[in-house]
Amino acid sequence: MMSLNKTHDSSRQCVVNAANDAQCDFPIQNLPFGIFSVNGSSPSAGVAIGDQIIDLAVLLENNALSGEAEVAAQAACSGPTLNALMALGNAPASALREQLFDLLDADSASDFDIINALVPMQDADLHLPANIGDFTDFLTSRHHFSRMRDKAPLALNFMSLPIAYHSRASSIRLDGDITRPRVQTVEDDIVSFAPTTKCDFELEVGAYIGCGNQLGAPIAVENADAHIFGFCLVNDWSLRDTQRFEGAPLGPFLSKSFSTTISPWIVTEEAIRPFRTTMEPRHSNEPAPLPHLASQIAQDTGALDITLEATIQTAAMRAENVPAERITLTNLKHLYWSFSQMVTHHSSNGCNLRTGDLLASGTASGATDDSCACFAEMTVRGTRPITLKNGESRGFLEDGDSLTISGVALRDGCARVGFGSATGTLVKNAEI
Amino acid sequence: MMSLNKTHDSSRQCVVNAANDAQCDFPIQNLPFGIFSVNGSSPSAGVAIGDQIIDLAVLLENNALSGEAEVAAQAACSGPTLNALMALGNAPASALREQLFDLLDADSASDFDIINALVPMQDADLHLPANIGDFTDFLTSRHHFSRMRDKAPLALNFMSLPIAYHSRASSIRLDGDITRPRVQTVEDDIVSFAPTTKCDFELEVGAYIGCGNQLGAPIAVENADAHIFGFCLVNDWSLRDTQRFEGAPLGPFLSKSFSTTISPWIVTEEAIRPFRTTMEPRHSNEPAPLPHLASQIAQDTGALDITLEATIQTAAMRAENVPAERITLTNLKHLYWSFSQMVTHHSSNGCNLRTGDLLASGTASGATDDSCACFAEMTVRGTRPITLKNGESRGFLEDGDSLTISGVALRDGCARVGFGSATGTLVKNAEI
Numbered sequence: 079m080m081s082l083n084k085t086h087d088s089s090r091q092c093v094v095n096a097a098n099d100a101q102c103d104f105p106i107q108n109l110p111f112g113i114f115s116v117n118g119s120s121p122s123a124g125v126a127i128g129d130q131i132i133d134l135a136v137l138l139e140n141n142a143l144s145g146e147a148e149v150a151a152q153a154a155c156s157g158p159t160l161n162a163l164m165a166l167g168n169a170p171a172s173a174l175r176e177q178l179f180d181l182l183d184a185d186s187a188s189d190f191d192i193i194n195a196l197v198p199m200q201d202a203d204l205h206l207p208a209n210i211g212d213f214t215d216f217l218t219s220r221h222h223f224s225r226m227r228d229k230a231p232l233a234l235n236f237m238s239l240p241i242a243y244h245s246r247a248s249s250i251r252l253d254g255d256i257t258r259p260r261v262q263t264v265e266d267d268i269v270s271f272a273p274t275t276k277c278d279f280e281l282e283v284g285a286y287i288g289c290g291n292q293l294g295a296p297i298a299v300e301n302a303d304a305h306i307f308g309f310c311l312v313n314d315w316s317l318r319d320t321q322r323f324e325g326a327p328l329g330p331f332l333s334k335s336f337s338t339t340i341s342p343w344i345v346t347e348e349a350i351r352p353f354r355t356t357m358e359p360r361h362s363n364e365p366a367p368l369p370h371l372a373s374q375i376a377q378d379t380g381a382l383d384i385t386l387e388a389t390i391q392t393a394a395m396r397a398e399n400v401p402a403e404r405i406t407l408t409n410l411k412h413l414y415w416s417f418s419q420m421v422t423h424h425s426s427n428g429c430n431l432r433t434g435d436l437l438a439s440g441t442a443s444g445a446t447d448d449s450c451a452c453f454a455e456m457t458v459r460g461t462r463p464i465t466l467k468n469g470e471s472r473g474f475l476e477d478g479d480s481l482t483i484s485g486v487a488l489r490d491g492c493a494r495v496g497f498g499s500a501t502g503t504l505v506k507n508a509e510i
Numbered sequence: 511m512m513s514l515n516k517t518h519d520s521s522r523q524c525v526v527n528a529a530n531d532a533q534c535d536f537p538i539q540n541l542p543f544g545i546f547s548v549n550g551s552s553p554s555a556g557v558a559i560g561d562q563i564i565d566l567a568v569l570l571e572n573n574a575l576s577g578e579a580e581v582a583a584q585a586a587c588s589g590p591t592l593n594a595l596m597a598l599g600n601a602p603a604s605a606l607r608e609q610l611f612d613l614l615d616a617d618s619a620s621d622f623d624i625i626n627a628l629v630p631m632q633d634a635d636l637h638l639p640a641n642i643g644d645f646t647d648f649l650t651s652r653h654h655f656s657r658m659r660d661k662a663p664l665a666l667n668f669m670s671l672p673i674a675y676h677s678r679a680s681s682i683r684l685d686g687d688i689t690r691p692r693v694q695t696v697e698d699d700i701v702s703f704a705p706t707t708k709c710d711f712e713l714e715v716g717a718y719i720g721c722g723n724q725l726g727a728p729i730a731v732e733n734a735d736a737h738i739f740g741f742c743l744v745n746d747w748s749l750r751d752t753q754r755f756e757g758a759p760l761g762p763f764l765s766k767s768f769s770t771t772i773s774p775w776i777v778t779e780e781a782i783r784p785f786r787t788t789m790e791p792r793h794s795n796e797p798a799p800l801p802h803l804a805s806q807i808a809q810d811t812g813a814l815d816i817t818l819e820a821t822i823q824t825a826a827m828r829a830e831n832v833p834a835e836r837i838t839l840t841n842l843k844h845l846y847w848s849f850s851q852m853v854t855h856h857s858s859n860g861c862n863l864r865t866g867d868l869l870a871s872g873t874a875s876g877a878t879d880d881s882c883a884c885f886a887e888m889t890v891r892g893t894r895p896i897t898l899k900n901g902e903s904r905g906f907l908e909d910g911d912s913l914t915i916s917g918v919a920l921r922d923g924c925a926r927v928g929f930g931s932a933t934g935t936l937v938k939n940a941e942i
Contacts, residue, residue, distance in 0.1 A: 211679060211680055212678060212679055212680050217759075217760060233758065234699065234701065235694075235696075235755055235756055238694055238696075238701045238755075239756060241756065241759075241760055241763075242760065242763050243675070243676065243760035243761050243763055244675065244676040244677055244678055244763065244767065245676055246644060246676055246861060247643060247644055247679075248643055248644050248725075248861070248862050248864050248867070249725055249860075249861055249862055251725070257860055259858075259859035259860050260728075260802075260858060260859065261858075261859055262670055262671050262800070264666060264667075264670075267666065269666065269670045269797070269800065270800075271800045271801075271802055271858075293680075293681055293683070294689040296692075317859070320859075323667055323670075324667055324671060324673065325759070325761070326665065326667065327649075327673075327757070327761070328649060328673055328674065328675035328761040328762065329675050329757070329759070329760040329761020329762070330760065330761070331674050331675055331676065332855070332856075332858065332859040335676070335856075335859065335861040336859040336860045336861055337725070337860070365701070368694070368701065368702075368703045369703075370692075370703055423764070424764075424767075426692060426693075426703075426764065427691035427692065427693055427749070427752075427764040427767065428681075428689055428691050428769070429678060429681055429764065429767040429768055430680050431680070435680070
């Protein structure tokens, strides 16, 4: 399951030159899946390589694939999302990855010249890669938990299970504008309905379910990684003013449902494998996971060493061509629970996970002050605004702010595996 | 929108005799939509009438429909769910209802004898009628809110907005077994993972979204009823032990996601229209709804006079052929918020509702002790078990208990409009 193979060999070069750039998110060792269209064509399955997209349908038309890889590509091209591919489990996608690797390998001879199947990324429109049936958002960063509670100690339930809530699937989108929502808030017991003043981002990573499980059949933690097809970036936009007011007793609702922005490419579990690492040990006064969530595999390899950052570009910065400024630098490896433990907990009551379901990590904050993965932590709920280099200050997002999250896995001896980015721009509510 | 027409005429008789029985849930004035199959055939669209199902595909094959009604039936028959019909808005379904009414009317002459399009209900398997993208569960009964909090006064947020949480769409099912889930609970600070001992039902009614809205485009309360295609019964199974432990700060998760049981037929907004009534007035010390949720139409017609009941049949009762015993009798008209207000609140932040989304009312308890719509209220969280006629007692559900919810709209001068029922049987977890 966790084994590496030739597709992880960092010495291999790609026939697509841009993929060999050390700063490129999509080298030959990454090969993330996505859905694209060109000039309004039907959305179709592709794989990112350098600054290009491999059109899988063209490979099929040219009989450039065989065996399980061909089956995988046929599934990927069978509809407007990747769900049929993801439902096959990870082996066919792995076979496809290997044949794509060979077709792209600069030192490998192939009958088919893959250059003929490439579409420049800049000419393509990207679409949601999966039909996401249910979207679940977890709370697995101890640092986020504590900072949001004035550094309170971890609650017993946080240490015993990966806390989560069902979130809203309908409003998941790729890059785009976010209209500042109107919400109910309370001040001095007076409730009002007005544009939110506390629009926040939350920098997270999400896992897509590949093979699901039947209702009533929990997934054992040892098998859970095999149910994860791949990963993407998630910005779980949050409205802190109404979140507090609406949240008792049933949790966040409108404070989350107005939009979630994800990155377009699904970085496969196989591509991320070299960046698995040991989970951070629990503190001595913290209970070990209960047996059904305890896993040596998770302990040894359940943390994902993915560097995450958030940048902001305000309207003023954009007008003056000032590039976006980084406001957060964190790493996914700090999570208290592994994705395998999230999958197992989620299904432990018999709940069925379906192909394409998205499980997000929760705000991936680190221990240091510069690794706060949302404004509410960074600015202590807006009370201590940050100052940007151009002198502007921000407690939360303002109209015109573009917030971009990005992620990349880096390790000595490994090729860079990037996630690309996801950007949302908060825009004024025109109806006000 | 709220007008009645000939399809509400209670004097009309149906060519299907069973539909004329005063106790029949499905008279000619109801005509709810569903999805059925026979002997493993492909799921197809049907309409309940008496003890029969009208096979809409047979009507189309025989050119028995015309105009907008034919368009509606074609949409209904275009896939394995009713979503395409529901997406058309309510006018085509209304046209279809009218033509079905004429075909079924004992006093009306038609070229096509609808008897040729009937399938006995007892020969059919029923399926989920819609692809439910997102499932939202509200908390709109003041009596449920207060009883669950030791008769605490209503919270400000309860009075200001219809409280809700995103729930789990994947585990919504029709009648069937519910495997007793294992969950984490805490006692004396010791956390354990074991079969739940507090499995509860919640008797609710759900509204299906017909026409949805675009992301960023809230639905005004005056237009909200037009976005509701119809209604069904919802049993929002709940696990009270883990609900309390897992719920802070993000609300219920595994305590709800293991299963939700709904009734198979969608009773249309048009069929339920004669049973609209005035919402119960707020108490003098309670704030009026904010302007975007305030609606004279909702105030005058937003309450639905639907009698709801829950019955239990234990394994012992079943073994002795003792019929199910009623444990709750309540009415949906007691809700604090109308479905139109739920739709408007849900979309007020710009969240897009999609065709087929299900919005459930929350536990529909009434003021009287015999109208508690869940065990947690009825037995004060299990501390005061009820005694059944055969001497058995129940604080929560036990293995082998079948819990059935049913609903019917009744009013003098109107034909009975029934919802049928939804049954779940709690079964032992075989893995323990």
